[in-house]
Amino acid sequence: MPLLKVQTSAQVGDRAKVEAMLKELSSSLASHIGKPESFVMTSFEDEVPMTFAGTTDPACYLEVKSVGSMKPDQTQAMSQDFCDRVENQLGVAKNRVYIEFADAQGYMWGWNGSTLG
Numbered sequence: 001m002p003l004l005k006v007q008t009s010a011q012v013g014d015r016a017k018v019e020a021m022l023k024e025l026s027s028s029l030a031s032h033i034g035k036p037e038s039f040v041m042t043s044f045e046d047e048v049p050m051t052f053a054g055t056t057d058p059a060c061y062l063e064v065k066s067v068g069s070m071k072p073d074q075t076q077a078m079s080q081d082f083c084d085r086v087e088n089q090l091g092v093a094k095n096r097v098y099i100e101f102a103d104a105q106g107y108m109w110g111w112n113g114s115t116l117g
Contacts, residue, residue, distance in 0.1 A: 001067050001109055001116055002033045004042045004082075008060040010090050012046040021089045025082070032078045033066050052096045059096040060086050067106045067116050075101045
């Protein structure tokens, strides 16, 4: 049940570009976490009002959640990968990106009318 949620203050407007990026992120997250992509969800919001370092220059916030336990080497690799993608595809500088990694317990995540734990 890995989830990658992307919020940015940047204006994208190109739906095909966003969908392509989400598909790339989905595949990448599955690979990093070692779970089937069939359980991965990605989402995207642009034009979210936000500040970073006291300015309204383009910024980005990502949330990565997964049932299980992410290891430091995994989160480091994901941070590098996802920051690179955000910079290349959205034009948001890496130093204006925060990523929150959160391990979820199975009983705290619902799916298909039940929970995962």
